[in-house]
Amino acid sequence: MSDNLVISIDAMGGDNSPRVVIEGINIAIKHNPDLRFLLFGDEAQINPLLKQYSKVAKVSKVIHSPERVKNEDKPSQVIRNRNTSMYMAIDAVRSGRAKAIVSAGNTGALMAISKMVLKTIKGIRRPAICTIMPHLSGQYVMLDLGANTECDAVNLAEFAIMGNIFAKHALDIEKPRVALLNIGAEEMKGKEEIRQALKILKNPLVNINCTGYVEPHEIANGTVDVIVADGFTGNIALKTIEGTARLIVSGIKSAIKTSILAMLGLPLFFSVIRKVKKSMDPRAYNGAMLIGLNGLSVKSHGGTDAFGYSVAINNAAKLVRQNFVETIRQEVEAVDLDEINQESIYEGYYL
Amino acid sequence: MSDNLVISIDAMGGDNSPRVVIEGINIAIKHNPDLRFLLFGDEAQINPLLKQYSKVAKVSKVIHSPERVKNEDKPSQVIRNRNTSMYMAIDAVRSGRAKAIVSAGNTGALMAISKMVLKTIKGIRRPAICTIMPHLSGQYVMLDLGANTECDAVNLAEFAIMGNIFAKHALDIEKPRVALLNIGAEEMKGKEEIRQALKILKNPLVNINCTGYVEPHEIANGTVDVIVADGFTGNIALKTIEGTARLIVSGIKSAIKTSILAMLGLPLFFSVIRKVKKSMDPRAYNGAMLIGLNGLSVKSHGGTDAFGYSVAINNAAKLVRQNFVETIRQEVEAVDLDEINQESIYEGYYL
Numbered sequence: 001m002s003d004n005l006v007i008s009i010d011a012m013g014g015d016n017s018p019r020v021v022i023e024g025i026n027i028a029i030k031h032n033p034d035l036r037f038l039l040f041g042d043e044a045q046i047n048p049l050l051k052q053y054s055k056v057a058k059v060s061k062v063i064h065s066p067e068r069v070k071n072e073d074k075p076s077q078v079i080r081n082r083n084t085s086m087y088m089a090i091d092a093v094r095s096g097r098a099k100a101i102v103s104a105g106n107t108g109a110l111m112a113i114s115k116m117v118l119k120t121i122k123g124i125r126r127p128a129i130c131t132i133m134p135h136l137s138g139q140y141v142m143l144d145l146g147a148n149t150e151c152d153a154v155n156l157a158e159f160a161i162m163g164n165i166f167a168k169h170a171l172d173i174e175k176p177r178v179a180l181l182n183i184g185a186e187e188m189k190g191k192e193e194i195r196q197a198l199k200i201l202k203n204p205l206v207n208i209n210c211t212g213y214v215e216p217h218e219i220a221n222g223t224v225d226v227i228v229a230d231g232f233t234g235n236i237a238l239k240t241i242e243g244t245a246r247l248i249v250s251g252i253k254s255a256i257k258t259s260i261l262a263m264l265g266l267p268l269f270f271s272v273i274r275k276v277k278k279s280m281d282p283r284a285y286n287g288a289m290l291i292g293l294n295g296l297s298v299k300s301h302g303g304t305d306a307f308g309y310s311v312a313i314n315n316a317a318k319l320v321r322q323n324f325v326e327t328i329r330q331e332v333e334a335v336d337l338d339e340i341n342q343e344s345i346y347e348g349y350y351l
Numbered sequence: 352m353s354d355n356l357v358i359s360i361d362a363m364g365g366d367n368s369p370r371v372v373i374e375g376i377n378i379a380i381k382h383n384p385d386l387r388f389l390l391f392g393d394e395a396q397i398n399p400l401l402k403q404y405s406k407v408a409k410v411s412k413v414i415h416s417p418e419r420v421k422n423e424d425k426p427s428q429v430i431r432n433r434n435t436s437m438y439m440a441i442d443a444v445r446s447g448r449a450k451a452i453v454s455a456g457n458t459g460a461l462m463a464i465s466k467m468v469l470k471t472i473k474g475i476r477r478p479a480i481c482t483i484m485p486h487l488s489g490q491y492v493m494l495d496l497g498a499n500t501e502c503d504a505v506n507l508a509e510f511a512i513m514g515n516i517f518a519k520h521a522l523d524i525e526k527p528r529v530a531l532l533n534i535g536a537e538e539m540k541g542k543e544e545i546r547q548a549l550k551i552l553k554n555p556l557v558n559i560n561c562t563g564y565v566e567p568h569e570i571a572n573g574t575v576d577v578i579v580a581d582g583f584t585g586n587i588a589l590k591t592i593e594g595t596a597r598l599i600v601s602g603i604k605s606a607i608k609t610s611i612l613a614m615l616g617l618p619l620f621f622s623v624i625r626k627v628k629k630s631m632d633p634r635a636y637n638g639a640m641l642i643g644l645n646g647l648s649v650k651s652h653g654g655t656d657a658f659g660y661s662v663a664i665n666n667a668a669k670l671v672r673q674n675f676v677e678t679i680r681q682e683v684e685a686v687d688l689d690e691i692n693q694e695s696i697y698e699g700y701y702l
Contacts (some may be wrong), residue, residue: 136598136601181587183582191501191583217597219591220595232534232542236532236587237588239534239567239568240567241591242568247485247487
């Protein structure tokens with residue numbers, strides 16, 4: 001398997017594992033013939049599926065893991081259990097047997113184990129969860145989505161630097177516009193750590209195109225490419241988007257049901273709703289990255305289907321090919337955020 | 352004007368003032384013949400409009416104010432200027448000439464001046480901004496929407512108590528289900544102040560139906576009636592809802608444009624979109640309340656139209672009739688949140 005790109009898979013993570021996982025691999029290999037997989041999980045469940053999917057069997061090696069991380073497990077309960085499919089899959093990246101790990105399992109556990117096993121990149125204090133989202137005319141990168149509930153200015157600045165690199169690679173944008181999520185556009189708005197992070201990011205030494213603050217209702221307009229928030233705020237925004245989308249789609253459906261005229265046009269509606277759903281299909285954006293680690297760890301949505309899972313695999317493979325982790329390492333090493341922060345505080349004192 | 356309900360109006364606040372304001376009053380008085388208005392603002396602009404709207408002229412008294420608060424003014428710049436229409440309108444509530452004030456002007460200034468002039472209710476440390484929003488099967492109350500960027504556990508518990516009373520009165524719910532906005536349902540999730548606020552609210556002495564945490568994607572399901580957050584988080588959630596709604600509606604429109612089949616059904620679509628828009632019409636929810644003050648101060652959206660403005664007036668009148676401020680005062684006096692908080696911390700220490 002030496003010339004190929006090996007991805008380590010937590011085959012037991014997610015709502016319909018290992019079936020969805022195997023089916024996802026079956027889709028991913030159509031466009032990625034060089035991919036090879038280490039499947040960690042229960043042999044008794046995986047092997048019968050590989051008999052159904054012989055193409056997957058050809059490019060995979062099953063490594064039995066006696067246990068699995070459950071959704072309700074607290075990270076602290078499972079972090080040191082080396083017998084779970086999640087732990088073993090992550091450890092394959094540490095040992096160099098695989099270039100990336102993909103899991104649809106418990107997010108908190110995946111972050112905790114990935115951080116402990118892979119360690120953070122030198123100079124990065126906190127890894128973050130990072131994903132790609134749709135706006136009216138394209139896509140944007142958003143982080144942190146929930147790894148760090150509370151963050152200081154340097155943490156936020158680190159997220160901005162990592163998000164900037166992620167947007168360059170994943171969205172192919174040469175000079176991404178990076179902004180801090182805030183409740184107003186004026187410099188004095190928001191929390192102290194956000195204001196201080198802006199000062200750091202405006203320092204020419206940081207060398208990113210920081211456009212200031214962005215308010216949530218402006219995100220849809222596509223005026224920024226990278227949105228930076230602490231994990232609490234980012235998670236609130238992400239889940240609010242999810243809930244609002246559901247509310248509006250349900251509203252449309254019940255409006256159709258109460259209108260006889262509209263009922264006649266039902267097939268037309270469905271074609272439009274399908275299009276809208278496709279353009280905003282969460283499956284097409286599946287695969288959040290745990291960014292800032294010495295190795296690629298990708299989180300698939302737990303409830304995704306085979307297509308969604310294949311997208312997470314594709315994303316992992318793309319980032320490996322772009323040598324993403326090494327690029328982050330270099331760009332982070334090039335700036336000393338703590339020094340810039342001290343300088344900014346000092347400047348602020350005399351302003 | 353003694354037997355009538357007098358409302359004080361900042362006639363110069365909002366994007367299309369004073370025209371929208373006068374037209375809004377014209378709508379509101381159709382259903383509220385007992386309302387009388389004190390109109391604070393530029394006589395030269397208001398009087399010609401009152402000639403057009405003679406019914407409004409009959410129930411209004413114009414009081415000239417030489418200045419106005421602009422949208423870009425910082426609260427600190429205008430808080431002590433007693434010559435603005437906003438200040439004068441708020442002061443009419445303090446002096447007892449009016450029972451409520453409505454303004455579509457600068458939110459930060461309205462909060463700052465209302466707090467300084469009307470003062471907070473004894474026992475309330477921080478007033479909050481509170482509004483009503485739609486979910487799939489009804490409405491819910493949400494606060495704080497931006498008055499307090501950072502909050503401690505006692506602030507959040509106060510918001511919960513005030514939101515509970517607001518939901519009883521404004522939504523006619525006997526025992527509202529109150530929840531704290533958080534990023535997980537488990538007790539250990541989120542920030543320390545949220546966890547501590549939950550302990551306070553679970554204390555039987557507080558006597559509200561606190562159901563725990565609610566995550567943003569669950570709001571649409573209508574499982575809670577009152578959602579409590581710090582002003583930063585609440586504002587992020589509110590603006591994310593606004594942005595997502597715009598993104599989806601634009602997505603639907605462009606999907607229709609790219610489908611010839613759907614174009615044929617355009618009139619049908621418009622009837623449905625109209626219905627959905629109506630059920631989620633932000634104008635129907637216009638009028639956020641500044642809650643926790645010795646007097647009713649209501650904020651209309653700055654960009655609303657006459658119908659939206661009339662809704663804000665109706666809401667103000669309804670809360671006056673229900674003796675809302677006095678009810679809050681009584682319910683807040685009945686509990687000593689600081690003592691309960693100390694008790695909760697003490698208990699937590701031994702857990």
